[in-house]
Amino acid sequence: MTPFLELIDLDVAYPPRKVIRDLTLRMSHAGIGCLLGPSGCGKTTLLRAIAGFEPLRRGSIRLEGVELSRPEWTLPPEQRRIGLMFQDLALFPHLSVVDNIAFGLHDWKAAERRARVTELLKLVGLEEYAGRYPHQLSGGQQQRVALARALAPRPRLLLLDEPFSNLDVTLREGLAREVRTVLLREGTSGLLVSHDQFEAFAFADEIGVLHQGRLLQWDSAYNLYHRPADRFVADFIGQGVLLPGRLGGEGRVSTELGEIGGRSADGGCVAGERVEVLVRPDDVVHDDDSPLRAEVVERAFRGAEFLYTLKLPSGARLLCLAPSHHDHALGQRIGIRLDIDHLVMFRRGSGADG
Amino acid sequence: MALKHRPAAWPWYLLLAAILIGLTAGLWVATQRVHYEWRWERVPQYFAYRAEVPQESPVAGRVSAIQADGALSRVVVTPADGGAPVVLPVETVQVAIGDAIDREDSVGDHYEWRIGPLTQGLWVTIWISFVSGLVGLLIGLITGLCRISDNPTLRGLAILYIELIRGTPLLVQIFIFYFFIGTVLNLDRIVAGIGALALFVGAYIAEIIRAGIQSIPKGQTEAARSLGMSAFQNMAYIVLPQAFKRVLPPLAGQFISLIKDSSLVSVIAITDLTKSGREIITASFATFEIWFTVALLYLVVTSLLSQLLFWLERRFARSD
Numbered sequence: 079m080t081p082f083l084e085l086i087d088l089d090v091a092y093p094p095r096k097v098i099r100d101l102t103l104r105m106s107h108a109g110i111g112c113l114l115g116p117s118g119c120g121k122t123t124l125l126r127a128i129a130g131f132e133p134l135r136r137g138s139i140r141l142e143g144v145e146l147s148r149p150e151w152t153l154p155p156e157q158r159r160i161g162l163m164f165q166d167l168a169l170f171p172h173l174s175v176v177d178n179i180a181f182g183l184h185d186w187k188a189a190e191r192r193a194r195v196t197e198l199l200k201l202v203g204l205e206e207y208a209g210r211y212p213h214q215l216s217g218g219q220q221q222r223v224a225l226a227r228a229l230a231p232r233p234r235l236l237l238l239d240e241p242f243s244n245l246d247v248t249l250r251e252g253l254a255r256e257v258r259t260v261l262l263r264e265g266t267s268g269l270l271v272s273h274d275q276f277e278a279f280a281f282a283d284e285i286g287v288l289h290q291g292r293l294l295q296w297d298s299a300y301n302l303y304h305r306p307a308d309r310f311v312a313d314f315i316g317q318g319v320l321l322p323g324r325l326g327g328e329g330r331v332s333t334e335l336g337e338i339g340g341r342s343a344d345g346g347c348v349a350g351e352r353v354e355v356l357v358r359p360d361d362v363v364h365d366d367d368s369p370l371r372a373e374v375v376e377r378a379f380r381g382a383e384f385l386y387t388l389k390l391p392s393g394a395r396l397l398c399l400a401p402s403h404h405d406h407a408l409g410q411r412i413g414i415r416l417d418i419d420h421l422v423m424f425r426r427g428s429g430a431d432g
Numbered sequence: 433m434a435l436k437h438r439p440a441a442w443p444w445y446l447l448l449a450a451i452l453i454g455l456t457a458g459l460w461v462a463t464q465r466v467h468y469e470w471r472w473e474r475v476p477q478y479f480a481y482r483a484e485v486p487q488e489s490p491v492a493g494r495v496s497a498i499q500a501d502g503a504l505s506r507v508v509v510t511p512a513d514g515g516a517p518v519v520l521p522v523e524t525v526q527v528a529i530g531d532a533i534d535r536e537d538s539v540g541d542h543y544e545w546r547i548g549p550l551t552q553g554l555w556v557t558i559w560i561s562f563v564s565g566l567v568g569l570l571i572g573l574i575t576g577l578c579r580i581s582d583n584p585t586l587r588g589l590a591i592l593y594i595e596l597i598r599g600t601p602l603l604v605q606i607f608i609f610y611f612f613i614g615t616v617l618n619l620d621r622i623v624a625g626i627g628a629l630a631l632f633v634g635a636y637i638a639e640i641i642r643a644g645i646q647s648i649p650k651g652q653t654e655a656a657r658s659l660g661m662s663a664f665q666n667m668a669y670i671v672l673p674q675a676f677k678r679v680l681p682p683l684a685g686q687f688i689s690l691i692k693d694s695s696l697v698s699v700i701a702i703t704d705l706t707k708s709g710r711e712i713i714t715a716s717f718a719t720f721e722i723w724f725t726v727a728l729l730y731l732v733v734t735s736l737l738s739q740l741l742f743w744l745e746r747r748f749a750r751s752d
Contacts, residue, residue, distance in 0.1 A: 129658055155657040162658040168651030172673050181669075182659030231660055 080143035081106045082267065083128075083235065089136035090120070090127050096135070097123045099291040105284070108267040110258060112278040115288035116314070121271045124288070125237050128269070129162050130155035141234060161233035161266075165240040167224040169212040175199075175223050176208045182231035198226040201260060217245060218253065225257060229264055236261065238270040242277060250274070254281040275315055287311045303358075304420040312356050312422060317385075317397055320354035322426060331355050331423060334392050335370055335416055347425050356422040359385060359397035364404050368413040372396060374406050388414065463720070474718045475725055478548040478708075486538040487522045491515065495531045495539070507539045553708025554729050560622070560704060561691045564629035568690070569683075571630060572637025577667075579642045590638065597635035603696050605632055610700040625697035633690045640686060644679035645671055677748045684741035688734045695730075705729055 083105040090098035097120045105111055113121045126132045128139060130152055139147040141160070146153045161182075170178050179198055183191040199205045202222035212220055221241060228236055238257070242250045254270075254277045261268045272278050278285050279299045286296040287310070295307040306312035312320070323333035325347050330339045338355055347353050364386075372388035375395070384404065388396045398414060406412050463470070493511040507520045507527060522540030533539065578590035597605070609628035610621060619627070648671050656666040698707035709726040713719050 129654070131654055131657075154662070155654070156660045156662055158658075159660075160658060162655060164651050164655065166649070166651055168649065168655040170652065170655070170670060170674075172677070181656070181661075184660070184665075227655075227659070 079106075081140075082108045082142060083269070084140040085124075085128070085137070086140070087137040088124070088127065088134060088139070090123055090132050091135045092123075097291050098127070101137070101291070101293050103286060103293055103296055105267075105269075109283050110261060110268045110270075110281065112270040112272055112282035112285045113288050114272055114275060114278045114285050114314075117273055119288045120291040121273075121288045122239055125239055125269070125271045128235075129160055129237055130158050159231070159234045161228035161231070161236040163224050163228045163236065163238045163241045165243055167220050167241070169220055169223055169227070171212055173211075174208070175204060175210050175212070175215070178212065178223055179226045179230050181227060194230060198230055201229075201263070202226045218249065221245070221253060225260060229260070229266060232264075233266060236266050236268045238268060240272055241270075243272075243274070250277055251280045257281065287314060289314070304422075306356070306422060309424050312424075316358060318356050318358040318361075319395055319397060320424065321357050321394060321396070323353055323355050323423075325349055325351050325353045325423065329421065331421070334390055334394065335414075338416060338418055338421060347423055352426040353423040354426050355418075356424075357396060357416070357418070359399040361416055361418045362388070362396055362398035363415050363417045364398060364400040364412060365415045366413045368415040370414050371411045372398075372414055374408055374410050374412060377406070377408065386412075388412070468720060470721065471716075471718050472721055474716050475721050478550040478712050478716075478722070480548050480551060481546055482543040483546045484541045485544050487520050487540050487542055488536045489518065489520060489533045489539050490535065491518055491533075492535045493518075493533055495527050495529050495533060498525060498527075498529060504542075505540065509533055509539065549703075549708040549712055550705070550725065550729070553703055553705040554733070556703060556708075557691065557694055557705040557730075558733060560626055560629065560697065560702070561687075561694045564626045564694070565633060565687050565690050567626065567630035568633035568637055571634030572641055575634060575638035576641030576645065579638055580645060594635045594638055597632055598639075602628075602632050602693055603699065606696055606700060621700050621702055625700055625702045629690065629694055629697065632693070633686060636686050636689075637683065640679050640682045641675065643682075644675035647678055648674050677745075680741060680745045680748065684738060684745075687741070688737055691734055691737065692730060 081104045083103070085101055085103040088098050088101040089096060101124065113124060115121045123132060127134060127147065130146065133152050134147050134149050136149055138145055141158070146158055170181065173181065176195055176199075180191055180195050183194060186194065196205075199208055202225060204219060204222055204226070207215060207219060212223065215223065224241065241257075242253050245253060258268075258281050268281075270278065270281050272281075283298065284296060285299055285302055287294045287302065287308075289310050295302060295311050297305070297307075302311060302315045306315060309320075312318065321333050321335070323331040323338070325331050326337070327349055328339075330337050331353060332338075333355060372390050374386050375389045376387035378385045379402065381402065383402050384400050384406075386398045386400060386406065388398055390396060396414070404412075487507075489509050491509060491511040492513075493509045495507060496510040496517060497506075497508040499506040499508070501521075503523060504521050505523070505525050507522055507525060508517050509520065510517045520539050521542065523542045525540045527533065527539045575590045575593060578586040579594070581587050581590075606625065606628040609631070610619075610624040613619065613627070614621070614624040652670050652674070653666050656670045657663070661669065694704060695706040698704055698710070701707070703711070705726055709722050713722050716722065
């Protein structure tokens, strides 16, 4: 079966700087994905290359097996049937809501166009606002118009460039979920670009972590968190610290906190090597009976729980998530134990580019 | 925090009035010193006047009767060859009963309203400005698009044209257009005048349009392209309609300038408002009055235009 979207060995450059380097990504099925990365990692450039606004230096972009871009040749954006939803929405200010949505249907028959616009207005819940102009709508309503407009011509793929980032954090996840529902109902595939992992988790089935123009891992949210393939991914997704240790036999690592085992991803490390083990805050369990003690150096109240930063005797730091009734003062020494299910380790001193 | 004290405005209005009265008085004193005699009563006739039109008899014959009818008189001419009598209405009678009249002899005068040279000049100024503004808008639109084109030839030509026009005086351009291009292509002076003005204003409009197009965010273009519009359709349906709204104020200024600049075509003997003014002065010697009147007429036209464009701007602004 032909993969849905393929990006093969891409190089994209704003001379003299290469923004995207040797990037290969395969979305095997139509679905909803996300490119996640800090600002400046090249994710927007990649999205623009897929939409046809950036020429390639090297490599190839294919959608449903058909090549869209290669060096020296770029299929014009209007022939790609790829929708775009922007960070600044880019609604047409001189057109009403209806005309904005109908804009991509200019070559449809009038009756079909009307039916499609009505259907979309209903889908995004804006029937009453059909005749308004964009500046007469709230931010959330404008988002919906932008979504309806992008979906109207039934694109094969909808690209979303941080479309929720102008919204309140509390609205963001909700709207990301809402857009996801709309995409699923329309049967349209989506690719979101975001720097917000919670938005990504709420929106996408599969997530790619991008850093300095390279794709580090393309995986489910669960795997990115629990089986990060890379030091940067481990650091970027969720919280945690890397605890030094030495890899013994049977995939067990001896550390300051004793031997750690678990379902192991050894990251290519061999027995006897000096390694670092990823310890997430939820791997560190507060236990008054434990002989292991650590000093509280920072605490952040989060409602249901406290996030403690602990100092070990060696000076190494740990993060610990404890239910909020365990209220400890700074400087207090509390008992902890490790409860690591997925053991993730990296060779010490390796992958320092993270 | 204490409320900011707002001083009363009326003393300043008083000062304004005093300054204006002072200026007027100064003007009066100045004209007194050069012993200028104001003859404002000479001005109205140059807008419109009643012309004497001689009433000619269509037949040869004899004046058989003159009937008074209010201000009019009816001169009845009985043809010598025995045809039906002809009645000619006149306001001043120059014949008496029994006079023999030849064909095309005048029997008297009647009066007709005629448009004066100031009105004619004003009309010439208005339509020359209008036509050259329209042509200039077209030139400016095309040049503005070429200016931002990716094609080096188009872009180069546009830059060359804009720099040439903006770097040379309009008066010199009019002379070159009339004496050189006009002679080579055998152009009428009106065509040469309109051509020079249109080329001049086109260069400035091109820059206004370029700035307007570039002020539309790139996202608009990208949205339109990703919705299946070609580059041309995007320009026609998305970019230009929005850009037009933004360039309306600077365009208005440019058209107002054009009306004023059109006074320069008087140097190639086009009888516009300015040239009419000069001609009237040689006949009437009412130098100050005519120049003031000419200035006022320009002011009226430019104010009307700026009001019209202001109204247009407000209408378009509704969807912002």
